[in-house]
Amino acid sequence: xxxxxxxxxxxxxxxxxxxxxxxxxxxxxxxxxxxxxxxxxxxxxxxxxxxxxxxxxxxxxxxxxxxxxxxxxxxxxxxxxxxxxxxxxxxxxxxxxxxxxxxxxxxxxxxxxxxxxxxxxxxxxxxxxxxxxxxxxxxxxxxxxxxxxxxxxxxxxxxxxxxxxxxxxxxxxxxxxxxxxxxxxxxxxxxxxxxxxxxxxxxxxxxxxxxxxxxxxxxxxxxxxxxxxxxxxxxxxxxxxxxxxxxxxxxxxxxxxxxxxxxxxxxxxxxxxxxxxxxxxxxxxxxxxxxxxxxxxxxxxxxxxxxxxxxxxxxxxxxxxxxxxxxxxxxxxxxxxx
Amino acid sequence: xxxxxxxxxxxxxxxxxxxxxxxxxxxxxxxxxxxxxxxxxxxxxxxxxxxxxxxxxxxxxxxxxxxxxxxxxxxxxxxxxxxxxxxxxxxxxxxxxxxxxxxxxxxxxxxxxxxxxxxxxxxxxxxxxxxxxxxxxxxxxxxxxxxxxxxxxxxxxxxxxxxxxxxxxxxxxxxxxxxxxxxxxxxxxxxxxxxxxxxxxxxxxxxxxxxxxxxxxxxxxxxxxxxxxxxxxxxxxxxxxxxxxxxxxxxxxxxxxxxxxxxxxxxxxxxxxxxxxxxxxxxxxxxxxxxxxxxxxxxxxxxxxxx
Numbered sequence: 001x002x003x004x005x006x007x008x009x010x011x012x013x014x015x016x017x018x019x020x021x022x023x024x025x026x027x028x029x030x031x032x033x034x035x036x037x038x039x040x041x042x043x044x045x046x047x048x049x050x051x052x053x054x055x056x057x058x059x060x061x062x063x064x065x066x067x068x069x070x071x072x073x074x075x076x077x078x079x080x081x082x083x084x085x086x087x088x089x090x091x092x093x094x095x096x097x098x099x100x101x102x103x104x105x106x107x108x109x110x111x112x113x114x115x116x117x118x119x120x121x122x123x124x125x126x127x128x129x130x131x132x133x134x135x136x137x138x139x140x141x142x143x144x145x146x147x148x149x150x151x152x153x154x155x156x157x158x159x160x161x162x163x164x165x166x167x168x169x170x171x172x173x174x175x176x177x178x179x180x181x182x183x184x185x186x187x188x189x190x191x192x193x194x195x196x197x198x199x200x201x202x203x204x205x206x207x208x209x210x211x212x213x214x215x216x217x218x219x220x221x222x223x224x225x226x227x228x229x230x231x232x233x234x235x236x237x238x239x240x241x242x243x244x245x246x247x248x249x250x251x252x253x254x255x256x257x258x259x260x261x262x263x264x265x266x267x268x269x270x271x272x273x274x275x276x277x278x279x280x281x282x283x284x285x286x287x288x289x290x291x292x293x294x295x296x297x298x299x300x301x302x303x304x305x306x307x308x309x310x311x312x313x314x315x316x317x318x319x320x321x322x323x324x325x326x327x328x329x330x331x332x333x334x335x336x337x338x
Numbered sequence: 339x340x341x342x343x344x345x346x347x348x349x350x351x352x353x354x355x356x357x358x359x360x361x362x363x364x365x366x367x368x369x370x371x372x373x374x375x376x377x378x379x380x381x382x383x384x385x386x387x388x389x390x391x392x393x394x395x396x397x398x399x400x401x402x403x404x405x406x407x408x409x410x411x412x413x414x415x416x417x418x419x420x421x422x423x424x425x426x427x428x429x430x431x432x433x434x435x436x437x438x439x440x441x442x443x444x445x446x447x448x449x450x451x452x453x454x455x456x457x458x459x460x461x462x463x464x465x466x467x468x469x470x471x472x473x474x475x476x477x478x479x480x481x482x483x484x485x486x487x488x489x490x491x492x493x494x495x496x497x498x499x500x501x502x503x504x505x506x507x508x509x510x511x512x513x514x515x516x517x518x519x520x521x522x523x524x525x526x527x528x529x530x531x532x533x534x535x536x537x538x539x540x541x542x543x544x545x546x547x548x549x550x551x552x553x554x555x556x557x558x559x560x561x562x563x564x565x566x567x568x569x570x571x572x573x574x575x576x577x578x579x580x581x582x583x584x585x586x587x588x589x590x591x592x593x594x595x596x597x598x599x600x601x602x603x604x605x606x607x608x609x610x611x612x613x614x615x616x617x618x619x620x621x622x623x624x625x626x627x628x629x630x631x632x633x634x635x636x637x638x639x640x641x642x643x644x645x
């Protein structure tokens with residue numbers, strides 16, 4: 001356990017540390033289904049610092065989104081979370097709805113992947129945004145409106161006055177996503193979670209949205225969590241990266257170290273999958289095999305069936321997340337990657 | 339909005355024309371005539387009567403004559419109720435049917451939505467099963483069974499309510515017919531509401547609303563209800579049609595002097611102008627109310643409005 005508590009990064013953290021915004025310890029999420037129990041997240045721990053950007057990388061089903069939905073109390077009704085999540089030292093996991101409502105949108109905000117279905121279709125954009133301020137700040141209509149217009153301009157929505165009165169379907173995909181970002185930023189949250197915010201957008205728009213996040217990470221104290229499967233996004237934006245596989249963290253390291261000296265075969269596989277223009281290869285690389293079945297996770301390492309370096313021990317004993325070198329955690333039986 | 343309504347009205351006119359022509363010729367194609375019941379009349383008398391109502395002319399000419407009269411706003415004389423014009427009979431029957439139908443619709447919407455929302459919020463608990471079983475029964479048992487059972491229990495055994503008659507629309511006379519008329523609609527509306535509510539609460543934008551820190555009542559009232567009501571508004575057209583046709587039977591069972599009563603009397607006696615009059619009023623009402631439902635839908639869903 002000690003190993004998972006050690007925080008990688010520039011300096012050690014503790015609950016008393018003023019820079020630490022959020023501490024997540026041993027977070028576990030499972031879903032009860034008619035076919036049995038599915039464990040989506042298994043004992044995840046991490047800290048978030050003010051102004052830091054943490055990247056969460058993994059395939060679909062690796063538990064990266066469910067981790068943060070659990071923290072926000074937004075799991076599906078058959079989902080259950082356990083462990084501990086503290087925001088400024090105060091427990092926020094499995095607290096009352098009233099308590100959650102005070103935190104969500106105010107201290108803890110999220111930008112979802114799908115802006116098409118993520119905004120209420122029959123409500124004007126202005127109303128959807130200003131209700132965040134009336135709810136949390138008790139602002140009147142006029143004051144909320146002024147603040148919303150200011151925020152819409154900040155995220156570069158042209159003709160904000162006019163757009164304020166429009167409906168989501170009258171916006172383009174990129175503009176809708178910017179509205180989602182504006183909505184999340186209205187109360188200047190301590191933690192902003194971006195759940196694959198650029199996946200549904202085309203490349204040029206992606207770049208604009210990422211620039212928006214980049215500016216945010218550089219100029220505010222908001223801790224940013226960037227959930228993505230795009231390592232390119234991570235490289236350009238994040239300070240640290242957490243790689244997830246089968247509901248567990250397999251590697252956690254500062255971004256440069258992860259890219260230049262990955263310690264887990266899965267991370268290396270992911271890096272190899274990135275198409276590169278500077279290399280003269282004809283084919284795209286892929287990690288062979290399928291993501292693990294969460295209903296029946298193997299007793300050993302979940303990645304072992306797909307791992308090119310797996311040996312006997314990997315299938316029998318699950319590797320724990322341990323410090324490979326200061327600030328760099330990995331969960332692999334191999335001391336060094338061959 | 340104005341162009342939408344006027345375009346829809348332009349389409350409604352040919353529809354109405356088809357309905358008029360269809361029922362006119364179908365009525366004439368049915369065997370029998372208006373004077374068959376009066377067996378004791380002399381053949382010459384019948385000839386004279388037929389001539390008086392233009393029934394001796396070819397059917398197409400009769401149709402032309404009828405249409406010409408209709409364009410002047412005249413529904414013609416009733417044959418059975420010899421002292422009345424059809425317009426006068428409709429003026430007696432329409433208010434009764436409208437009052438009955440509107441009350442039934444309001445009752446159906448009220449109870450249907452309430453039952454559906456309660457069911458959805460208590461999904462898969464006993465209250466959900468009880469409500470949905472009631473709804474299923476209400477849907478499966480036809481009005482002509484429900485109505486006599488209601489009269490039997492509340493009218494004859496318990497002697498709480500009158501078994502028939504209109505009594506100028508007094509409350510105690512309305513209760514049983516309204517229940518019998520609304521019951522199938524309550525059943526359908528509650529199932530629709532339940533399904534719609536469950537569907538909407540699964541949407542991503544509901545999750546977004548919760549993530550903003552809105553309390554649940556604001557999430558439901560501000561972000562869900564409009565979307566929940568959309569399928570209900572779509573069903574409003576068919577529901578109105580169902581209540582109107584149901585009304586024909588219910589008025590007969592409870593002996594209410596509404597349009598449905600005149601329609602059945604007219605059809606049985608081959609009172610051609612009376613049947614045509616009621617059909618035209620029914621068709622116009624259904625077309626207009628469907629249009630109203632579409633306008634409401636457009637108001638609720640901004641994505642439809644612009645198209």
